[in-house]
Amino acid sequence: MKEIDLAYFPIVGRGEQINIVCAIQGIKVNNLISTPMGNDFDKDKQAPFGTVPWMKDQSNGLELNDSLSIIQYLVTKYVGPLTPKSSEDAALIAMYWGWVQDYYSYVLSPFHDIITDHNEVFWRNLRLTDTLADGGKEKAVSNLTELHNKRSAYLEKLLSNSNSTTFLAGEECSYADIFLYTCVRTVQHTPGFGILRDACGGDPFSNCAKILKICDEVEKIDKVTETVGSKFKECPI
Ligand SMILES: N[C@@H](CCC(=O)N[C@@H](CS)C(=O)NCC(=O)O)C(=O)O
Numbered sequence: 045m046k047e048i049d050l051a052y053f054p055i056v057g058r059g060e061q062i063n064i065v066c067a068i069q070g071i072k073v074n075n076l077i078s079t080p081m082g083n084d085f086d087k088d089k090q091a092p093f094g095t096v097p098w099m100k101d102q103s104n105g106l107e108l109n110d111s112l113s114i115i116q117y118l119v120t121k122y123v124g125p126l127t128p129k130s131s132e133d134a135a136l137i138a139m140y141w142g143w144v145q146d147y148y149s150y151v152l153s154p155f156h157d158i159i160t161d162h163n164e165v166f167w168r169n170l171r172l173t174d175t176l177a178d179g180g181k182e183k184a185v186s187n188l189t190e191l192h193n194k195r196s197a198y199l200e201k202l203l204s205n206s207n208s209t210t211f212l213a214g215e216e217c218s219y220a221d222i223f224l225y226t227c228v229r230t231v232q233h234t235p236g237f238g239i240l241r242d243a244c245g246g247d248p249f250s251n252c253a254k255i256l257k258i259c260d261e262v263e264k265i266d267k268v269t270e271t272v273g274s275k276f277k278e279c280p281i
Contacts, residue, residue, distance in 0.1 A: 046122050047072040047102040051085035055279045056230045058111045058148065059097050060272065061223040065115055067267040068222075069124035112141065115219045126219050133213060140212040140220035143199055144227055151192045152227060156281055158184055159236035189243040192231075196252050203254035210261055217262060225262040226272075228255060233276035 048066065050073050052059030066073045076084035078096045085091075091098040093109045100107045101121075108114045116138070119126045128134035156162070158181055203212075211221045231237045231248050240248050249256055262268055 045103045046070055047074070048118070049074045049076055049100045049102065051076040051078045051087065051091065051098040052096045053078055053081045055081075055281050056226055056234065056275055057281065060226045060275060061219065062097055062099070062111065062114055062118075064222050064226070064268055064271045065118055065126055065219050067271045068126055068265070069118060069122045071118060071122055112138070112145065115141070119219060126217070126222075128218070129216075133218075136213040137218040137220045140218070141223055143195075144220060144223040147192075147195050148223075148227055151188055151195060152230070152281075154184070154188055155237065155240060158188075159239060159281055185239060185243055189240060189248075192240065192244075192248055193251075196249060196255065200252045200254055203258075211258055217265060221258055221262050222268070224255065225259045225268070228259045229272075229276045230279075230281065234279055234281050235277075236281040 046069075048071060050059070050062055050066075052062075052075070054077055063073055063075070065071075076082075078085040078087045078091075078098075085096075085098070087096050087098065088094050091109050092107075095109065097111050097114055098107070098109045099114050101117075106117070108117060119128070128137055209215055211217050212224065213220065228249055231240055237248075244250070
């Protein structure tokens with residue numbers, strides 16, 4: 045039985061990459077909407093770290109509460125197109141996924157606080173004090189826009205300098221490409237990230253031809269577009 049319960053929020057965030065990975069690997073997903081946005085799952089009581097994504101494998105009861113551990117488990121346990129072909133590939137894919145995870149944590153997540161008007165100081169790692177304390181929302185948007193430009197330029201430069209491959213770690217799409225894709229399209233299309241698009245005068249990735257090309261390649265995979273549907277336009281973030 046290839047079936048998991050997956051608790052997350054009704055946003056693209058860190059959850060949609062897992063839905064896409066499952067669709068490609070042929071794993072059925074029972075989506076649970078977590079508090080505070082739904083009542084299928086209480087992240088503060090049921091997730092050991094108090095965060096989502098959280099998953100439970102129906103076949104063996106394994107519970108995981110971290111997105112990288114979830115994805116690596118799924119592509120290793122349930123062999124399919126996204127299973128790395130060698131130890132070297134596995135390491136490179138995890139490294140590129142790590143770039144996206146950092147970009148998410150340091151750029152997208154603080155933007156979420158601004159977009160959703162979140163003002164609880166101890167929400168996560170005092171990040172509100174990093175981005176909002178000195179100068180308020182306007183300064184925070186300007187700082188985060190600069191950080192977005194810096195972080196995306198590093199990846200773009202690496203991709204431009206390295207041998208040109210279709211995807212991040214070679215000729216085959218990996219779970220890192222999928223997370224890159226969901227984050228880039230979130231920034232380009234979701235209503236909430238209009239704030240970053242405005243700050244950039246249009247597409248925040250317009251100077252990132254290599255990154256955009258990879259996203260276009262990911263989008264050619266039917267299971268990706270079938271899974272995502274119209275979420276980039278409909279989800280707030
Ligand atoms: N390292 C974790 C980070 C998880 C995380 O911060 N999740 C956010 C949503 S994307 C969350 O649960 N925020 C609510 C909270 O921290 O209470 C992962 O990648 O799974």
